[in-house]
Structures are given as structure tokens and as C-alpha cells.
Amino acid sequence: MKDILRNIGIISRALDSISNIEFKELDLAKGQFVYLVRICENPGMIQEKLAEILKIDRTTTARAIKNLEKNGLIIKKTDPNNQKNKLLFPTAEGQAIYPFIIRENEHSNAVALQGLTEEEIDVLVGLLERVKDNISHDWLRVKKGYKREY
Amino acid sequence: MKDILRNIGIISRALDSISNIEFKELDLAKGQFVYLVRICENPGMIQEKLAEILKIDRTTTARAIKNLEKNGLIIKKTDPNNQKNKLLFPTAEGQAIYPFIIRENEHSNAVALQGLTEEEIDVLVGLLERVKDNISHDWLRVKKGYKREY
DNA sequence: TCCTTTTTGTTGCAAATGCAACATAATTTA
């Protein structure tokens, strides 16, 4: 079977490191922009869900969130219906940064998709969505200590 | 334009963290398997080229290589034609680990591609190849300090 | 040839990353 892992990894690392370099201007530490974007788009989320959506380790997420809060970009509020949950919201400053992140991401996305037709882009988006769904289950299981057989 | 960055990142992180967990059995530290695979497949490469192909920071690559050498999985040999270059080769132990990495990667790849037809896989592989080529240039430039305008 | 630039490699340091291991609230089960 043909391999997609290698190029997926290469593309991901390339775009990620470009973003991290470019977001130093915004005083965003490595890796933080992904969290901020999601919190801006889904205010009221909890850490655990965010980690699961992004497929980032729970504890790494916890610390990134802590830093975002320390830097005044988000705020945690205890869920009144569930003392255990801490809901995440962007601050005004966080919301102010959001469009800059989007603009950069859209540029990178446009560069990545150069030369592809609209149809090809649609196909690619659809296939990646399916791949993501395929892999999500294993990720959760393996993170929880389940051992895959192969 | 539709976005592919987010799902690419999610898929990449998911597969990567699964691999890193599963390769603890092989005493491979986080991130190391990608280097070892490439060195096994392209013996005699230099660090700089490896970093560029993988799109990983030069200094991070240098340290990963150092660890692989410390753990006896690869060996560096100074290029007789160029004192500055250190050629990378797998040791017997490194070569012994290689098939286990491949087997795991093939399994993850198969899981990722579940439900896709041969044609769809071919299309996906082709499109990802083009995306990778599109982004490579920017990555190199940005890493070298060039500022993108957008 | 000599000087400048590029290529390749390393190290200091600060930070992010992630496995264990824990704490506590909520939920499920007996």
C-alpha cells in the first residue's frame, strides 16, 4: 500500500514551524496558536476536549493553556454546572490576535494548495477528513494505554 | 479557500504520538524513528540534507543524530572528500530495528487509509506530493530568516 | 592568491513536550 504518513509529517512540520516563527511577532510561544484559534472559535470548551480534537497530549495542552492564561490571551472559568470543568474563553486581547493567525494560516494554506484546481482541493479535503476519522480512534486508545496488535 | 492545514496537523500529530508510544519498546526516544528510517534507506547522507528532507530544525536534527549514535543505532563517518561533512550510516543494530519501524508505520498507514479505494489512495498520494513541493520552498526560506509578505 | 560568503556542524540556554503519578469532582454500579 502506498504511504501517506511521510509526506503528511513533512507537510505538517513545515507549516507548523513556519507558523511558529511568524507568530513570534505576536509573542505566541511555540505551539500555542492552535489552541488559541480553537478557543476563539469554540468559546466555553474544556481542556480535555481541546486536547482530544487537536490530538495533543492532555498534559501538554494543560500547560499551553496555562501559558495562554498567564499571557492574558484566554481565561478559565469554572463551569457552574460542573465544578470539575474549567471552561475556556478568549480575552479581548486573544480575540484581537485571532485574525492575524487566520491570515497567516490562510496564506500558508494558499501556498500549500498552489496549482491545485478547485476540484482537486475538494477531493483532498474530503480524503483528509476521512483519514482523520480513521486515525482518531486508534489515537485515543493508544493514548489510554491500549496496545495495538499488528 | 478550503483549509487542509488543520487536518494535516491533526493527522500528523496523531500518527506521530502513536508511533512514539509504540517505539518505546524499541528504546527509541521521541521523534527518533524518522531519522533512523531515512538513514537506513539512504546510508551516507549528511545531517543537513536529512533535516531539509524531513523539514526538521537543523539543531534538533543534530541532537537526535547524536542520541542515535550514543545509543549505537547509527554511526558518523567523516567524508574523506570533504572534512566538513559527516556521513551517516546505520549500525547492524539500527538495521535490525528498521523492519519493526516499517511494520508499525505500514499498519498506521493502513488504518489511516481504511475505506479508501485504490484510486482514492493514488489521488491522495499525488496531491500530497504536490502540496509538499509547494510548501518546501517557503519552509527553507523562512527557516533562513526570510520574511514572507502576505 | 586572499577575502568573503556559504555550508555544515556544534553548544548554551530557555522553553515546550509528555509519561507517571497524583488530586478531586462526577458518574456509574452494586
Added chain:
DNA sequence: TAAATTATGTTGCATTTGCAACAAAAAGGA
């Protein structure tokens, strides 16, 4: 209801990660 399990969050610690900043060899230019 009480006990066991799950969900969510945190911290300790060892490690990787990556920007600066440097070193030295090679390549290019005048």
C-alpha cells in the same frame, strides 16, 4: 446510599525542541 470507576485537571521530572551564537571547512569572487 456507598463504593468503584471515570472524567478532568495538575505537578514532578526527564527529555526533546529550537533560536542564537559560534566554529571551521569549503566554495566563490575579485
